[in-house]
Amino acid sequence: MHRSGILTIVAAAIFATAAISAAADTPANQPPPAPGNHNESLVVGAGAKKMTRTFIVHVPPGFDGKSKVPAVIMLHGAGGSGEGAIRETGFDAKSDHEGFVAVFPDGTTANPTLPARFLTNPRLWNDGSGRGAIGVENVDDLGFISAMIDFLEAHYSADPARIFCTGFSNGASMTFSVGLNLSNKVAAVAPVAGHLWEREKQLAYPVPLLFIVGTDDPLNPLAGGKVTLPWEKIENRPPVEDSLREWERMLGCGPQVQTARGKGVMEITYDQCARGGEVEYYRVTGLGHVWPGGKSRLPEKWVGKPSDSLMATDVIWDFFKAHPRTPAAKAKPIAKND
Template sequence: MAPLTRLLVLILLLTGCSAPDGDAGTTEERTIGDRTYRLYRPASLPDGPAPLVVMLHGGAGSGRQAQETYGWDALADREGVLVAYPDGLNRAWAVSGECCGAPGRDGVDDVAFITAVVADVPGADPARVYATGISNGGMLAYRLACDTHGVFAAIGPVAATRTGDCPAPDPISVLHIHGDADRTIPYDGSDGKRDVVIEGPPIPELHAQWQARDDCAPPSVTVDGSVTRSIADCASGRRAGLITVAGAGHQWPGSAAKPGAELLLDLDPPSSALDATAELWAFFSST
């Protein structure tokens, strides 16, 4: 098995495939040209345009897998949120010339695809559109922040980094969630211990770059057990936040554990110290 294929299989096992959390709404499979995405609509939405969260799967994942794993449907039912789950080509997203997989090598324009997804969702409030994702999907969330203008109100990368150039992004609210024991995208920016090296700055440095871009005040730092939150208020009502989970690896905090796969393949167990989905929505809805 090729090194990249091994990494993608590992990440798919790591993210897991649990049963859908939400069962009150409906899921529609939609197409844009030859690309696909899933749209979850709660059974009841408030009158008028609704907020939209775009959930970007990790490498080897899919829109269906992301829908079944990270708990966004259940949150959408509670909060009245539309959720889009796009599919990467060959289960990966292009975020640079080196990453990831065939889409990266072939120069697939995933930024244009995700922008088209946002425009295609009926009933979405253009002022309340948010993007989140894990690993390769979180890297695409950073590319959306770097390469789009006025499309997203905030992004929330998880276990990810920023790759490629980002010389003059629009100011945008960012909440980054990362475990300090991540071996695939290390917190300190060093080379990962998986088969594919993903280059990016140390996570605190990346956070500081967005603080500067957003013209933020000094952050408020709180520690709650293994969870450290550094949240800064910024110009024009924006915010920049970094949540560090001590001892956590390359996972979505709060997702279901898979002990068998973790033991067999030396995978990182998900942290139970934080519900990343609830944390991200609290951040998005307050920006």
């Protein structure tokens, strides 16, 4: 097994230059990590904010540690884990078939002294909404993900032009935040059943967006409104398309084109974007708050019905594969007056 990478990162702010020291450098003659799952960790932050962050890296067969490969970061939903996201989405099997590195990070709990529990001590992402203890404490998830990307490039031959991020629910909202705030590091993003909570901002680089949601999602209803979360907390959710309109605004996109894909799947695209990139949106009829084509770990009374009408993992990888960061996009950020 590949040795666990432990880095110490001292950051004055999310995007400040980090001082990083490796606990153990990889010998030049060490073989590449073997196919399968590797548990990795980073120590992020300083002082009272220092914490050990964990993630699983899945290596596909044939990985030689020399050739640059794509990396797909999959962010779990509220109460989940990186390990659970593997079972839920099947991105490990997709990695094996397509040859990319799949990465499954863990969010943080409100009480790190107790075991993570879905209802009483869930792992969460600081997704920009300011909700809950994770938001109030301002956990630096963006700093963690940024450092993790650097680690993947250094230790797993991740191609800087093909770093992608996807996520579900709270992980989808974190994916929106990653695309917005780390647009210099990710080539494309694909949130599933979440919201972009940050408003009136601007992308520094044009990041293509794929979004998927079910028409019967009780936790992210298309029209918005009050929802009751599994831990009996009531929240008010905005309409789903508000998030898409923000991305369209930032990319300067033109009119939408709707295409029925069969089996109750509607595809909506905005591909004429003045600032680059594009927005692609799938609505799945009858789908609840469940990864499309995946395995739900929660009762139907909480999240609604599953659906195999669209296989999200396949669709997302096809989108990512078609949207590497081009040299022009990497070199030329969006002008502030665009």
